[in-house]
Amino acid sequence: QITIGRDGEACDFTIPNPTLTGNGHIKLTFENGALIVSDMGSRNGTSVDGRRLGQNGGPNAVPVQPGATLTLGSVVLKLSKNS
Numbered sequence: 001q002i003t004i005g006r007d008g009e010a011c012d013f014t015i016p017n018p019t020l021t022g023n024g025h026i027k028l029t030f031e032n033g034a035l036i037v038s039d040m041g042s043r044n045g046t047s048v049d050g051r052r053l054g055q056n057g058g059p060n061a062v063p064v065q066p067g068a069t070l071t072l073g074s075v076v077l078k079l080s081k082n083s
Contacts, residue, residue, distance in 0.1 A: 019073025044073035
């Protein structure tokens with residue numbers, strides 16, 4: 001599991017942006033060969049390919065594929081696969 005957020009003490013990967021949650025914005029895990037993105041209760045939200053996690057009763061954790069776009073607050077990350 002990898003956590004992404006602002007606080008280097010609490011997170012595995014840090015992004016110094018005020019729209020990310022300090023103690024962990026998202027969590028990435030591998031389950032059954034799939035990469036899963038979970039929002040960790042962030043204030044500014046997480047979207048995968050434009051669909052906000054946890055909104056309107058939707059899932060808070062979703063599998064993602066290479067090419068997916070993650071939006072964490074105002075930070076945009078594009079996933080790619082190492083060859």
